[in-house]
Amino acid sequence: MIACMVEAYGESIDPDTIHPYMWMNKAGYFMAGYEFMNFPYSFGLLFAKGLYAEYLKKGEEFVARYRQFLSATSKHNIADVAKLMDIDVHSIDFWRGALKLIEPDIEAFISTT
Known part of the structure; x- marks a missing residue:
């Protein structure tokens, strides 16, 4: 180990x-065969990056609603909580925005391997 x-x-x-x-x-x-165990980490990273992408677009408007979002996270499912931030987790554009933020990290990884 x-x-x-x-x-x-x-x-x-x-x-x-x-x-x-x-x-x-x-x-x-x-x-082997239990790769889904890492799903929460991958989802959490991309969701957080997607939130940050929305912040970059909306600025203070985003910040004003963010506390409400945080207080709702343990009370509702992710799709409903995301709606508080005008995010549709079923939208490919949301996830592409998240991936766009980590694209330089992905490129750096690819170039070094």
């Missing part, structure tokens, strides 16, 4: 802080 994490994280992690038995706690690392 230590070797895998050092290879994956490089100099961004102190090898002395790595839990040598993390694979026992996070079995999903090695379970």
